[in-house]
Amino acid sequence: MAEVTIEKVAALCRRRAFVFPSSDIYGGLGSAYDYGHYGVLLRQNIKNEWLRALTQEREDVVALDSAIILNPQVWAASGHIGGFSDPMVDCRTCKLRFRADDLEHASCGRRPSKHPGETPDCDLTEAREFNLMFETFVGPLRDTQSVAYLRPETAQGIFVNFKNVVSSMRVKPPFGIAQIGKSFRNEITPGNFIFRLREFEQMEMEFFVPPSEAQQWHAYWIDERLRWFTSLGLRESNLRIREHGPDELSHYSSATSDIEYLYPIGWLELEGVANRGDYDLRQHAEHSGTALEWVGHDERYVPHVIEPAVGVDRSMLAFLCDAYHEEEVAGRPRTVLRLHPRIAPVKAAVLPLIGKDTAMVEHARALYEDLRRVMTAEYDDSAAIGKRYRRQDEIGTPWGLTIDEQTLQDGTVTLRDRDTLEQERIPVAGARDLLLERLQQPWSPAPHE
Numbered sequence: 290m291a292e293v294t295i296e297k298v299a300a301l302c303r304r305r306a307f308v309f310p311s312s313d314i315y316g317g318l319g320s321a322y323d324y325g326h327y328g329v330l331l332r333q334n335i336k337n338e339w340l341r342a343l344t345q346e347r348e349d350v351v352a353l354d355s356a357i358i359l360n361p362q363v364w365a366a367s368g369h370i371g372g373f374s375d376p377m378v379d380c381r382t383c384k385l386r387f388r389a390d391d392l393e394h395a396s397c398g399r400r401p402s403k404h405p406g407e408t409p410d411c412d413l414t415e416a417r418e419f420n421l422m423f424e425t426f427v428g429p430l431r432d433t434q435s436v437a438y439l440r441p442e443t444a445q446g447i448f449v450n451f452k453n454v455v456s457s458m459r460v461k462p463p464f465g466i467a468q469i470g471k472s473f474r475n476e477i478t479p480g481n482f483i484f485r486l487r488e489f490e491q492m493e494m495e496f497f498v499p500p501s502e503a504q505q506w507h508a509y510w511i512d513e514r515l516r517w518f519t520s521l522g523l524r525e526s527n528l529r530i531r532e533h534g535p536d537e538l539s540h541y542s543s544a545t546s547d548i549e550y551l552y553p554i555g556w557l558e559l560e561g562v563a564n565r566g567d568y569d570l571r572q573h574a575e576h577s578g579t580a581l582e583w584v585g586h587d588e589r590y591v592p593h594v595i596e597p598a599v600g601v602d603r604s605m606l607a608f609l610c611d612a613y614h615e616e617e618v619a620g621r622p623r624t625v626l627r628l629h630p631r632i633a634p635v636k637a638a639v640l641p642l643i644g645k646d647t648a649m650v651e652h653a654r655a656l657y658e659d660l661r662r663v664m665t666a667e668y669d670d671s672a673a674i675g676k677r678y679r680r681q682d683e684i685g686t687p688w689g690l691t692i693d694e695q696t697l698q699d700g701t702v703t704l705r706d707r708d709t710l711e712q713e714r715i716p717v718a719g720a721r722d723l724l725l726e727r728l729q730q731p732w733s734p735a736p737h738e
């Protein structure tokens with residue numbers, strides 16, 4: 290099987306309106322991307338599945354959408370102003386800047402085949418701490434009083450709403466608060482397409498538990514999150530758990546396990562599942578003077594927090610890399626995205642075999658109208674049928690419905706399966722219900738070819 294590379298996935302993403310380089314006509318902006326039509330649909334599906342798994346399929350998690358710019362005291366209390374930094378080194382020779390703790394993934398500016406520091410010409414400075422938060426000013430004055438930050442994580446918006454949620458929702462530990470939203474980090478070395486961005490979207494859940502149960506819930510959420518990825522089609526063999534060593538733990542964490550995915554560039558963090566202990570609630574209670582604790586009938590304690598935190602963009606990249614396949618069908622190359630039907634941007638394509646045949650077009654339009662009331666569907670009568678199939682394969686559409694001569698006679702249509710390429714004849718009248726039913730069925734990728 291042909292090798293999957295980030296470059297191939299990025300090229301498909303651009304060609305098929307998933308991801309465009311941002312501000313392209315002005316030469317782009319380092320590591321910023323815009324999402325096109327299919328990218329928007331895919332991301333929306335990923336976000337919906339995440340929120341659904343937490344807030345609809347369970348009854349112990351509620352949703353929140355907090356502001357991006359918070360009172361700066363939040364970031365003083367959380368430790369981000371003081372401690373949210375990466376060590377940075379400069380090379381005096383090539384003038385590039387690198388993350389000191391990640392030189393093995395960086396390339397020397399003069400000899401890209403070497404890592405920084407590996408050639409005799411490299412002249413690296415001592416490592417210095419570099420704060421990753423983007424600063425801005427709120428209001429008309431630009432002074433120290435008006436400095437504010439774009440949030441580097443969504444989690445703090447959850448902690449500062451702990452009291453609001455507890456007093457307004459019927460929750461009791463163990464319970465969670467889930468949030469999806471943009472976060473911003475002035476990363477020293479962004480890159481690898483949408484893997485590391487400066488503006489990205491996160492899906493984070495803070496799960497508040499009695500202190501004695503923290504370890505058990507930590508293990509539970511690692512399993513649960515792994516299950517979520519595999520239930521949406523990621524290959525189990527491309528996922529693994531890696532526990533952080535004591536030297537890499539974040540300032541707030543007592544234990545963190547990364548869910549890593551085997552990206553074409555190697556095993557890298559897809560999601561972090563951290564045991565944040567009572568660090569955040571205690572910090573905010575101390576800085577704000579507001580008690581942040583659970584008070585039950587005969588108990589009072591500061592809950593501990595388990596946090597599964599994942600990027601939408603990084604998940605999207607994992608789903609795309611896992612789904613990307615190049616193969617040969619009947620002597621011709623085919624590129625196909627084998628996405629789980631539930632996250633595929635378009636579920637069904639309706640194609641009249643002959644685009645100029647009025648009767649076929651009429652039947653196809655009617656079926657398309659019927660389908661799109663309940664799922665994303667596309668109608669396409671342009672170009673030869675093979676070309677239309679290839680386009681749908683590349684955007685990962687699981688089902689193609691082709692209206693042909695026979696449809697006009699007996700009211701059946703050809704249903705083409707993206708993965709097996711099998712074609713079956715089904716009644717047009719039952720197509721919508723059949724696809725709705727198939728969308729609910731489990732789907733798993735073919736074993737690694």
Ligand code: ATP
Pocket residue numbers: 442474476483484485486487489490491558559560561598599600601602603604
């Ligand atoms: P890394 O070690 O890769 O910098 P992190 O450990 O700092 O990541 P967390 O703070 O745990 O990341 O953030 C949770 C999740 O948010 C990550 O697992 C990742 O999916 C996503 N994420 C973090 N930083 C970025 C980024 N710069 N671009 C895209 N996604 C990101």
